[in-house]
Amino acid sequence: MNWQLLPQFAITGLLNGGPIALIALGIVLIFKSSEIFNFAQGQMLLIGTMATWWFASPEGMGLPLPLAILAALGVSILLGLAIERFTLRPMTGQPLLSIILMTLALSQFLQGLTILIFGTVQRNFPVIFEVTNPYKITLPFQYNGNPIIVILKQNLVWSFIIAMVCVLVLWVFFQYTNTGLAMRATAEDHETAQSVGIRINRVFGISWAIAGIIANIGGILIATASGLDLSLPVVVLAAFPAVLLGGLESIPGAVVGGLVIGLAQGLVGLPNNDFFLGPEMAQAVRNSAEIVPYIILLVVLLFRPDGLFGQKRIERI
Amino acid sequence: MLKVNNIEVVYSDVILVLRGISLEVGDGQIVALLGANGAGKTTTLKAISGLLKREDGAITRGSIEFDGVRLDKLPPEEITRLGVSQVLEGRRLFQHLTTEENLRTGALVNGNRAETRRLLEQVYHYFPALKNLRHRTAGYLSGGEQQMVAIGRALMANPRLILMDEPSLGLAPLLVQNIFDIIRRINQESGVSILLVEQNANVALKTAEYAYVMETGRIVLDGPATELAQNADIKEFYLGLTQLGERKSYRDVKHYKRRKRWLG
Ligand SMILES: Nc1ncnc2c1ncn2[C@@H]1O[C@H](COP(=O)(O)OP(=O)(O)O)[C@@H](O)[C@H]1O
Ligand SMILES: [Mg+2]
Numbered sequence: 175m176n177w178q179l180l181p182q183f184a185i186t187g188l189l190n191g192g193p194i195a196l197i198a199l200g201i202v203l204i205f206k207s208s209e210i211f212n213f214a215q216g217q218m219l220l221i222g223t224m225a226t227w228w229f230a231s232p233e234g235m236g237l238p239l240p241l242a243i244l245a246a247l248g249v250s251i252l253l254g255l256a257i258e259r260f261t262l263r264p265m266t267g268q269p270l271l272s273i274i275l276m277t278l279a280l281s282q283f284l285q286g287l288t289i290l291i292f293g294t295v296q297r298n299f300p301v302i303f304e305v306t307n308p309y310k311i312t313l314p315f316q317y318n319g320n321p322i323i324v325i326l327k328q329n330l331v332w333s334f335i336i337a338m339v340c341v342l343v344l345w346v347f348f349q350y351t352n353t354g355l356a357m358r359a360t361a362e363d364h365e366t367a368q369s370v371g372i373r374i375n376r377v378f379g380i381s382w383a384i385a386g387i388i389a390n391i392g393g394i395l396i397a398t399a400s401g402l403d404l405s406l407p408v409v410v411l412a413a414f415p416a417v418l419l420g421g422l423e424s425i426p427g428a429v430v431g432g433l434v435i436g437l438a439q440g441l442v443g444l445p446n447n448d449f450f451l452g453p454e455m456a457q458a459v460r461n462s463a464e465i466v467p468y469i470i471l472l473v474v475l476l477f478r479p480d481g482l483f484g485q486k487r488i489e490r491i
Numbered sequence: 492m493l494k495v496n497n498i499e500v501v502y503s504d505v506i507l508v509l510r511g512i513s514l515e516v517g518d519g520q521i522v523a524l525l526g527a528n529g530a531g532k533t534t535t536l537k538a539i540s541g542l543l544k545r546e547d548g549a550i551t552r553g554s555i556e557f558d559g560v561r562l563d564k565l566p567p568e569e570i571t572r573l574g575v576s577q578v579l580e581g582r583r584l585f586q587h588l589t590t591e592e593n594l595r596t597g598a599l600v601n602g603n604r605a606e607t608r609r610l611l612e613q614v615y616h617y618f619p620a621l622k623n624l625r626h627r628t629a630g631y632l633s634g635g636e637q638q639m640v641a642i643g644r645a646l647m648a649n650p651r652l653i654l655m656d657e658p659s660l661g662l663a664p665l666l667v668q669n670i671f672d673i674i675r676r677i678n679q680e681s682g683v684s685i686l687l688v689e690q691n692a693n694v695a696l697k698t699a700e701y702a703y704v705m706e707t708g709r710i711v712l713d714g715p716a717t718e719l720a721q722n723a724d725i726k727e728f729y730l731g732l733t734q735l736g737e738r739k740s741y742r743d744v745k746h747y748k749r750r751k752r753w754l755g
Contacts, residue, residue, distance in 0.1 A: 356599050358592075368566070
């Protein structure tokens with residue numbers, strides 16, 4: 175095992191976990207407010223990011239990037255509101271499973287819609303962060319007498335920071351605004367929320383609009399690193415286990431879940447030829463980044479069925 | 492102010508639970524609605540508050556008016572916004588929110604910061620114990636404290652009428668006394684009307700001005716609370732003063748013993 179490279183892979187992985195955490199948060203938000211597991215989050219991500227590209231690209235509107243992002247956020251908000259209003263609200267009172275299957279159907283529909291509107295071509299997503307000058311950080315300790323230097327791409331660092339700022343902003347919003355309070359109350363008990371006069375349909379609408387914003391920002395962060403094509407929604411395959419790991423309803427849980435998944439995916443990439451049963455096995459481990467979240471999930475749920483931060487139900491009358 | 496006119500309520504299209512209930516609550520009044528378990532008291536309150544619709548219940552006949560506005564077609568959140576707050580059966584706090592956050596959810600209907608502060612102070616004035624508990628998670632409060640939060644939360648909407656469903660449920664007698672004293676004070680000081688559902692007729696009749704008695708979906712008796720409290724049959728059945736020690740239905744009493752003195 176090349177311990178010299180451990181910090182490099184660990185930190186890269188952790189930073190990669192930032193956008194995963196943000197995307198996971200979008201799923202948690204919907205689940206908390208309405209107990210719906212949103213399988214369409216990946217496609218909301220795709221549409222928002224495609225819209226950003228279209229507004230910014232000379233092939234589309236050619237707007238300056240900040241304007242393009244704002245315009246795309248508008249599209250994502252409308253998309254979120256429309257999903258809630260026209261596909262989910264009519265299903266109020268139906269079995270939860272039907273509603274969840276509806277989001278699965280929706281994911282397929284939106285994927286198809288994207289192909290119809292934008293085609294299947296790989297797009298050049300605008301470069302947001304400087305590519306050429308990675309940050310070099312010398313860690314304050316040594317290995318075998320050599321200093322340990324970590325090299326981090328700018329976009330990796332800034333994506334992480336932006337994702338965490340978004341998380342923080344959302345947390346402040348939930349904690350300190352009236353709308354946030356209405357959302358937390360609704361998340362706990364729909365009937366009681368209505369009885370105190372909260373318009374819960376509006377709360378659901380707002381939840382979906384925020385989920386749209388989160389998806390859009392998450393999608394931009396991913397696309398600016400790895401390009402934009404129809405496979406973008408695949409990132410939710412890392413966000414789903416992050417959500418479950420964190421306990422489905424917990425905002426800190428989603429964040430920690432996302433970071434843990436990122437870290438784990440980073441660590442398995444570590445060169446490890448002398449550590450495993452031969453080079454082929456070592457190669458297999460390095461290629462396992464996609465399934466590693468699920469292995470972790472399996473192990474954690476075995477010991478903590480409610481996830482790491484699953485809310486304790488208060489049983490007391 | 493509140494007029495319930497001969498309503499009939501059916502659950503799941505087939506289960507007839509209320510068979511023609513009429514009652515009235517006047518401005519500034521406390522009115523009690525008494526009855527044994529399963530009589531239909533909660534259903535009556537849910538018909539008024541609109542929460543019936545959540546449970547596949549429907550008002551199939553009659554009407555409900557609040558200051559001339561028909562409530563029976565409105566969704567629950569709009570009914571609350573018209574000035575009708577509720578203290579639901581079993582308190583129903585938002586368990587993971589703090590005491591003060593629970594109270595503030597009650598004021599979301601007006602949303603004005605200064606007004607919310609004023610209402611919070613008013614609630615702490617009625618329930619001084621809550622002030623020290625304001626940052627506690629509501630789910631861990633004692634039953635009595637939770638009941639205070641539930642009543643306080645209803646007050647935070649600055650309502651004109653509060654519907655209370657069995658505030659005495661599961662509380663120690665001393666605490667019940669305490670809470671009902673405060674209910675009376677709230678009514679006297681702020682003039683809010685209260686429709687009080689209770690199985691505990693004893694304390695309810697001491698608090699209310701007027702009372703209705705329900706049995707299997709019907710009002711079987713009504714009158715000023717002081718008169719009902721003197722009524723021998725009420726004493727026997729609801730106030731637990733029977734010598735036979737055996738629990739009887741109000742109807743049995745009515746049939747086998749002296750007939751209606753109260754109905755005239
Ligand atoms: N959601 C429901 N569906 C069917 N029947 C119900 C429902 N809720 C209550 N009931 C029935 O209606 C009757 C009255 O109930 P309720 O109003 O809760 O009485 P109370 O509050 O006086 O104890 C009971 O027989 C109860 O079983
Ligand atoms: Mg009841």
